[in-house]
Amino acid sequence: MSKTVFITGASSGIGEYLAYAYAKRGYSIGLFARRTDVLEEVKTKCESLGGSAIIFSGDVTDEAKVVTSINNFVENFGHIDILYANAGIGAADPIWKGETKDVHRVLNININGVVNTVFAATPHMVKQKSGKIAVISSVAGFRGLPRHGAYSGSKAAVRTMADGWRYDLTPNNIQITTIHPGFIKTPMVDNNGFMPFLMDVDIAAEKIINAMESGKKSYIFPWQWRLVIPFFKIVPDALINAVYKR
Numbered sequence: 001m002s003k004t005v006f007i008t009g010a011s012s013g014i015g016e017y018l019a020y021a022y023a024k025r026g027y028s029i030g031l032f033a034r035r036t037d038v039l040e041e042v043k044t045k046c047e048s049l050g051g052s053a054i055i056f057s058g059d060v061t062d063e064a065k066v067v068t069s070i071n072n073f074v075e076n077f078g079h080i081d082i083l084y085a086n087a088g089i090g091a092a093d094p095i096w097k098g099e100t101k102d103v104h105r106v107l108n109i110n111i112n113g114v115v116n117t118v119f120a121a122t123p124h125m126v127k128q129k130s131g132k133i134a135v136i137s138s139v140a141g142f143r144g145l146p147r148h149g150a151y152s153g154s155k156a157a158v159r160t161m162a163d164g165w166r167y168d169l170t171p172n173n174i175q176i177t178t179i180h181p182g183f184i185k186t187p188m189v190d191n192n193g194f195m196p197f198l199m200d201v202d203i204a205a206e207k208i209i210n211a212m213e214s215g216k217k218s219y220i221f222p223w224q225w226r227l228v229i230p231f232f233k234i235v236p237d238a239l240i241n242a243v244y245k246r
């Protein structure tokens with residue numbers, strides 16, 4: 001029986017490269033995202049790398065769709081070994097205009113999308129008495145950032161939720177790991193300016209998988225961020241502003 005992994009946000013960036021990395025390891029992969037045409041290409045590449053894949057096209061904010069997709073995945077492969085609640089978006093908060101649309105979209109996808117994904121998988125994992133869950137947060141979750149308060153807040157929220165869920169999941173032999181990437185070269189950050197310690201996405205995927213395999217509760221990377229985060233939390237606002245204006 002092959003090992004299985006279900007990945008949300010598998011059509012691009014970190015999710016896509018996690019899929020390729022697991023395909024090379026011979027996994028059966030559930031690919032979930034909204035763009036079916038792009039998922040078709042990812043599926044073909046996964047198969048050429050030695051994995052097998054099923055596409056689930058949907059929106060993580062559609063709870064019923066997420067539940068049906070994960071149920072179908074488990075029906076197909078018999079079990080779910082690993083889950084990545086990875087789908088997410090970044091958008092600026094136009095707070096000075098009083099427009100809330102983008103803020104609600106960020107919060108809904110990045111928080112409720114993660115809740116829908118994790119809660120759809122946990123009943124299967126509890127039944128199996130095994131499983132590993134990764135929740136993709138960000139180093140941005142350690143401090144509210146200029147123009148990105150909602151994004152930072154969403155990433156802090158998923159970290160805190162995962163910390164709480166861990167108490168309930170551990171007795172069921174289910175691992176939950178919060179991943180805090182720094183800047184990873186994906187379409188999400190294509191238009192960003194200053195990106196210290198930028199990492200290629202294929203390398204990032206391997207690092208995330210290593211963190212999952214070694215059972216970490218929390219994983220901050222690239223490594224430089226592990227040194228920066230304690231200062232990042234306390235540096236004066238003026239410095240944060242200056243960096244963001246670059």
Ligand SMILES: NC(=O)c1ccc[n+]([C@@H]2O[C@H](COP(=O)([O-])OP(=O)(O)OC[C@H]3O[C@@H](n4cnc5c(N)ncnc54)[C@H](OP(=O)(O)O)[C@@H]3O)[C@@H](O)[C@H]2O)c1
Nearest residue numbers: 009011012013014033034035059060088138183184186188
């Ligand atoms: N790149 C970075 O520097 C960085 C740093 C820290 C954290 N992260 C986090 O890492 C995760 C992946 O980001 P990425 O950089 O790989 O971004 P990306 O290349 O833009 O990929 C985002 C993925 O999420 C999917 N997605 C977005 N909204 C969705 C929705 N409503 N329902 C289902 N799928 C949805 C997209 O697919 P569709 O458009 O096809 O639905 C796409 O597959 C995000 O949670 C992000 O916040 C990224």
